[in-house]
Amino acid sequence: MRPTASATICQPGAASAFVQDSPAITYEAIVELVQAEVDRLPEATRLRLGDSFTKRGIDAVAFHDVVHRIESRYQMRFRSEWLEGIDCWNDLVDRIERHLVDRLDADDRCRRRRRLALPKQRAGGATNLTSTDYLSLSGHPDVVTAAKEAIDCFGCSMPSGELAEPYAEMVAAFEHELAEFLGVERAVAVLPDHGPLAAVFNRLVGEGDLVLLDRDARGSLVRAGEASRGTCRSVSFRDERQLRRLLGGSQGRSRRRIVVAEGICNATGAMLDLPTLLRLKAEYDFLLVVDESDSLGTLGGGRGLAVHTGVDPQEVDLWIASQWRCLGGGGGYLAGRDPLVRYLETAEPDLVSRHCLPSAVAAARRGLAILKADDRRVEALADRSNLFRKLALDCDLDLGESADTDGPVITVRVGGPYPGMEITRTLLEQGLQADVVSVASAVGPESRLRVRITLGIREETVVAAVELIAAAVAVA
Numbered sequence: 001m002r003p004t005a006s007a008t009i010c011q012p013g014a015a016s017a018f019v020q021d022s023p024a025i026t027y028e029a030i031v032e033l034v035q036a037e038v039d040r041l042p043e044a045t046r047l048r049l050g051d052s053f054t055k056r057g058i059d060a061v062a063f064h065d066v067v068h069r070i071e072s073r074y075q076m077r078f079r080s081e082w083l084e085g086i087d088c089w090n091d092l093v094d095r096i097e098r099h100l101v102d103r104l105d106a107d108d109r110c111r112r113r114r115r116l117a118l119p120k121q122r123a124g125g126a127t128n129l130t131s132t133d134y135l136s137l138s139g140h141p142d143v144v145t146a147a148k149e150a151i152d153c154f155g156c157s158m159p160s161g162e163l164a165e166p167y168a169e170m171v172a173a174f175e176h177e178l179a180e181f182l183g184v185e186r187a188v189a190v191l192p193d194h195g196p197l198a199a200v201f202n203r204l205v206g207e208g209d210l211v212l213l214d215r216d217a218r219g220s221l222v223r224a225g226e227a228s229r230g231t232c233r234s235v236s237f238r239d240e241r242q243l244r245r246l247l248g249g250s251q252g253r254s255r256r257r258i259v260v261a262e263g264i265c266n267a268t269g270a271m272l273d274l275p276t277l278l279r280l281k282a283e284y285d286f287l288l289v290v291d292e293s294d295s296l297g298t299l300g301g302g303r304g305l306a307v308h309t310g311v312d313p314q315e316v317d318l319w320i321a322s323q324w325r326c327l328g329g330g331g332g333y334l335a336g337r338d339p340l341v342r343y344l345e346t347a348e349p350d351l352v353s354r355h356c357l358p359s360a361v362a363a364a365r366r367g368l369a370i371l372k373a374d375d376r377r378v379e380a381l382a383d384r385s386n387l388f389r390k391l392a393l394d395c396d397l398d399l400g401e402s403a404d405t406d407g408p409v410i411t412v413r414v415g416g417p418y419p420g421m422e423i424t425r426t427l428l429e430q431g432l433q434a435d436v437v438s439v440a441s442a443v444g445p446e447s448r449l450r451v452r453i454t455l456g457i458r459e460e461t462v463v464a465a466v467e468l469i470a471a472a473v474a475v476a
Helices: 016-022 027-039 060-074 089-099 103-113 142-154 161-182 195-204 221-226 240-249 276-282 306-307 337-345 357-372 376-394 400-404 420-429 458-476
Strands: 186-190 210-214 231-235 259-262 287-291 318-323 332-336 408-414 435-439 445-453
Touching: 027 060, 089 318, 089 332, 103 240, 103 332, 142 161, 142 195, 142 357, 161 186, 186 195, 195 221, 195 259, 195 287, 195 332, 195 337, 210 221, 210 240, 221 231, 221 259, 221 420, 231 240, 240 276, 276 287, 276 306, 318 337, 332 337, 332 458, 337 400, 357 376, 357 408, 376 400, 376 408, 376 458, 408 420, 408 435, 408 458, 420 435, 420 445, 420 458
Parallel strands: 210 231, 210 259, 259 287, 287 318
Antiparallel strands: 186 332, 318 332, 408 445, 435 445
C-alpha cells in the first residue's frame, strides 16, 4: 500500500531533510523500525507486533515512549486522534504508513502549500501571533463570568464606602492564593507596568546603586532603569564572564547592586539561566529581581521559571509581573519574602498603587483557579510552541536564542534593521499578524520577527504560519 499525501505530517519546506535523514518509508521498513523500538522496551512490556495491549497489560508510558522515538526518527508528529484505537504494534505500523508522505510527492506538496489559505482566528481578521493571552483564559466562560459578577457587585470603577471592605477581602484572598501558587511568603496585586516598575526603580533603587539590565530588556524596563536614581548598565545575561567583570569591578564603588532580569526575554525569547544567576548572587551578594510576565503560566507547569529550573522560589529576592498575562485579567504583582514586599507596598503608596479594578482581580483569581486545577493547558501550549520551533527549524529559519527554550515567545532572525518591517507588511497582506523587534548584536541593530504562541492558535494554523513566514523571509 502506497502512503497517501492527503494527511501529511512532514514539516513544510523540509522535503530534502526528510529524504536524507529519515528511515525508508516502505511497509517493510516501517515494520522493521517499530520492531526495533519495541525490542528496546523492558522484558515485562515487550510484545510481538500482533499481541493485544489490553490483554497483555501494556503500559501507556511504554507505548508513548515508542511513539516519541518514531516521531524523532521520521521527523514527524502524530496528532492525538491518529493514535486512538491502537491495540497492538501492527496498528501503529498501519497508522505510520497511512499518514506518511511519499518522498516523491514531498516537493510537489510543498509547492501546493504556498497557495494555502491561512485559517483565520477571527472572522474577517488576521491570525494574531502577537497576543499575550497565552493560555486563552481571557475569554474563558468562567473568567468572563467572574469579571461580570465583580462589575455587578462593585461597579466599573474603584469601590468606596461600604464596598471598600469586601473589595479588600477579595484582593487579599487573591494575593494569598497567588503567593501559595508561586511558593513565596507574600504577594501583592498592583497596577500593571507602572506598579511593579515603580516599586523596583523608584523605591528599591537609590542613589549610588548599580542596576544591571539585560541588553535586550524591553523598553519599559530600560526607561525605568535610566530614570532611576541609580546607575543603570546593560549586560548580556548569557555572558557569565561579562557579568562577573561588572559585579566584581563594582565592589566598593556601589552602595548596592541590583540585577533585574526577565524570565523569558521579551525581545529574543531566551529563557533566563536562573541557576547561574543564583550562583553568582551567592558569590557577589546582589539583589535579584525577576520579571515573570511571560514565564508565569507558561513554564514549570504554570508556576514559572523557578519550578521549571528546579530552584527554590525564595532564593530570588523579588518576583514581579509587569502584567499577569496568562491569568486572563489585567494587573501586575510583587512577590517574595514578606518584609521586602510589605516594605515596597507600604513605603510610598502613591508610587506603588494597588488599585487594580475589581473585574480584573476577579478575572485573574478565577484564571488562577483554573490553572491550579489543571495544568494541561500549559502542556498543550508547550506542545504547540515546540511544534512551531520544529517546523521553523526544518524550514531553515534562524530562531536565535529562542531555538533552545521552552517558552511561547519565538523570534526569527531576518537580518539588519530594515527587512523586518517589510516582512511583517507582507505577512499582514496574507492574513498573518506578527511583531518586529530590534535587538543588539556584534555588528549593530538586528531585526527579528517575533511571534507569540497561544492556545487560541490551532496546530494547522501553526503549520500554515511557518510556511508563510519561511516564504516571506526567503524573498526579503
